[in-house]
Amino acid sequence: MTGTIETQLEYSAGFGNEHHSEAVPGALPVGRNSPQRAPLGLYAEQHSATAFTEPRGHNRRSWVYRIRPSAAHPPFRPYAAGLLRSAPVPAGVADPNRLRWSAPALPETPTDFVDGLYTVGANGNVLQRSGIAIHWYLATKSMEDRYFVDADGELLLVPQLGGLLLITEYGRVRVEPGEIAVIGRGVRFRVVLLGARARGYVCENYGQAFTLPELGPIGANGLANPRDFQYPVAAFEDREETVQVVQKFGGGLWAADYDHSPLDVVAWHGNHAAYKYDTARFNVMGTVSFDHPDPSIYTVLTSPTDTPGQAGADFVIFAPRWLVGEDTFRPPWYHRNVMSEFMGLVKGVYDAKAEGFEPGGASLHNMWSAHGPDAETFEKASAQDLVPQKVEDTLAFMFETRWPLVTTEFARSAAHLQPGYDDVWRGIRRTFTGQG
Numbered sequence: 001m002t003g004t005i006e007t008q009l010e011y012s013a014g015f016g017n018e019h020h021s022e023a024v025p026g027a028l029p030v031g032r033n034s035p036q037r038a039p040l041g042l043y044a045e046q047h048s049a050t051a052f053t054e055p056r057g058h059n060r061r062s063w064v065y066r067i068r069p070s071a072a073h074p075p076f077r078p079y080a081a082g083l084l085r086s087a088p089v090p091a092g093v094a095d096p097n098r099l100r101w102s103a104p105a106l107p108e109t110p111t112d113f114v115d116g117l118y119t120v121g122a123n124g125n126v127l128q129r130s131g132i133a134i135h136w137y138l139a140t141k142s143m144e145d146r147y148f149v150d151a152d153g154e155l156l157l158v159p160q161l162g163g164l165l166l167i168t169e170y171g172r173v174r175v176e177p178g179e180i181a182v183i184g185r186g187v188r189f190r191v192v193l194l195g196a197r198a199r200g201y202v203c204e205n206y207g208q209a210f211t212l213p214e215l216g217p218i219g220a221n222g223l224a225n226p227r228d229f230q231y232p233v234a235a236f237e238d239r240e241e242t243v244q245v246v247q248k249f250g251g252g253l254w255a256a257d258y259d260h261s262p263l264d265v266v267a268w269h270g271n272h273a274a275y276k277y278d279t280a281r282f283n284v285m286g287t288v289s290f291d292h293p294d295p296s297i298y299t300v301l302t303s304p305t306d307t308p309g310q311a312g313a314d315f316v317i318f319a320p321r322w323l324v325g326e327d328t329f330r331p332p333w334y335h336r337n338v339m340s341e342f343m344g345l346v347k348g349v350y351d352a353k354a355e356g357f358e359p360g361g362a363s364l365h366n367m368w369s370a371h372g373p374d375a376e377t378f379e380k381a382s383a384q385d386l387v388p389q390k391v392e393d394t395l396a397f398m399f400e401t402r403w404p405l406v407t408t409e410f411a412r413s414a415a416h417l418q419p420g421y422d423d424v425w426r427g428i429r430r431t432f433t434g435q436g
């Protein structure tokens with residue numbers, strides 16, 4: 001790998017497109033998927049992320065042309081999962097309390113992306129392919145001779161500290177804080193840190209693959225535009241030495257020693273891979289009259305379920321934008337929500353919390369947990385002069401889900417769980433006078 005590859009990666013644009021790419025000219029068959037002999041002595045293999053028979057609009061699969069078929073591997077053996085958990089969470093608690101965590105510390109011993117996964121909570125059931133898990137990743141070491149593959153779900157990564165080079169079966173994807181990446185279910189990859197440390201958030205989606213939300217009356221354009229999703233171009237490792245492949249399967253980790261790199265795809269075509277998106281390209285929409293819109297207007301990606309409108313996971317961002325609402329309480333209003341809300345902060349300050357919600361930290365307002373602006377924010381926003389105001393240098397986000405999140409024992413007892421989070425609402429004054 002060279003600096004050039006890290007900094008000048010090529011991408012193929014378009015969400016869910018039928019991408020095609022070859023790292024060596026002639027490696028991709030033309031006009032058929034599985035010729036009697038695949039070009040250049042490669043093996044053809046289909047990677048199906050949906051059932052063969054799912055409707056076209058949902059169907060995700062790619063054809064890969066690789067040095068060895070994926071079937072050529074030794075047995076997997078159990079591998080210690082550290083702080084990585086799946087639903088149903090062992091010793092988990094469905095907690096109605098509002099929880100908030102400061103940013104977790106980076107490990108003191110060298111730790112890579114896989115060993116540094118730390119689960120906050122999960123819902124659904126990993127074996128039923130429904131629900132999500134939410135993790136932090138905390139890494140201080142690149143994966144050099146190790147690879148990871150998640151059979152349980154796709155991985156939405158939200159970097160907060162440090163950039164990542166994701167070297168995947170489908171090619172290389174570079175992401176920095178402010179960008180996000182999605183690694184498709186069953187895609188093998190390794191994570192190279194672009195700095196000394198890396199921290200971020202992961203939504204592991206057991207359910208239907210993330211897709212773009214419907215736009216309804218917004219029209220054909222807006223929010224996250226399909227052309228801004230970038231897929232890697234084919235790039236392969238031709239490596240014949242012992243490497244370790246760690247697989248997450250059925251909630252546990254398993255490892256096997258391969259005698260070659262599993263990232264040996266020389267060419268591919270299809271719509272299942274990995275992709276990135278720069279949140280700076282999000283076309284933020286909001287009110288130009290009054291009232292804070294429902295935050296669904298900020299949805300980047302959604303994982304639908306069989307109940308229309310109830311997402312297994314929505315990925316929502318609170319990006320820089322203008323606030324112009326007249327006679328409006330401009331921060332998010334107080335509310336209770338049947339959907340559960342996990343929030344994180346990439347940078348800056350979130351407009352409903354004056355302090356305490358810090359970059360790298362998180363809050364969880366589980367199903368029906370009452371929340372909204374803290375006392376200080378309420379006082380300020382109720383009295384402010386409503387001139388047009390630009391919210392700048394901030395990026396908060398939410399993983400919103402239809403099922404309550406069940407938190408892990410260690411997230412609930414962690415030293416960075418903030419005691420007294422309820423106090424941010426304690427100072428709210430009574431102002432009712434009974435008179436206008």
Ligand SMILES: [Fe+2]
Nearest residue numbers: 335337341371
């Ligand atoms: Fe909320």
